[in-house]
Amino acid sequence: MRLELRTATAEDTRAVGSAVGSLLRIGDAVALSGDLGAGKTTFVQGAARALGFAGHVVSPTFTLVREYRGRLPVFHVDVYRLERVQDVLDLDLDEMLSEGVVLVEWGDAVEGLLPEDHLSVALTSPGTDEARRLVLQGAGPSWEVRWSRLEDATAAWRAAA
Ligand code: ADP
Ligand code: MG
8 A cells, every 4th residue: 555645835745644644543653754854744733733633733853752632642753863772662652552643753763663554654855846755655454444535535646657
């Protein structure tokens, strides 16, 4: 399961985040990867909005985890500064997953620690303008069930094949 999207502006990336967010439920993990400035936090802003959180969403780079109380608890994790796998384990992702949804920035490093069922979102900046390329990959039966809904919800940003 793979979707390739293109967003022209930050608001587009927020809208894709919202489309994903509206499909999330307790126990879901989303791993976001991409260089600094790629738009990972921007994506989380949209997802948090769709999950009913109206407040400010900023990168938890220094706090590692921020929790937003929307319709569901949303845990926004940034593990960029963590150097050891143990530091990530200490965050107790399982506890967060039992309470709400977890979105992890710099997900590459932690993908092996996430449940088998998860969504990964890789963001890149292919040119010099504001456009971003987003590759969404779903893993596990729960994404199988939701995949056609995700395709429909993101159709407006589908990259030309
Ligand atoms: P990251 O969390 O990956 O470091 P941020 O989301 O914090 O990235 O920053 C992305 C920056 O790029 C923001 O300032 C955002 O406004 C800007 N931007 C411009 N175009 C886009 C786009 N298409 N998608 C996402 N962000 C964009
Ligand atoms: Mg960020």
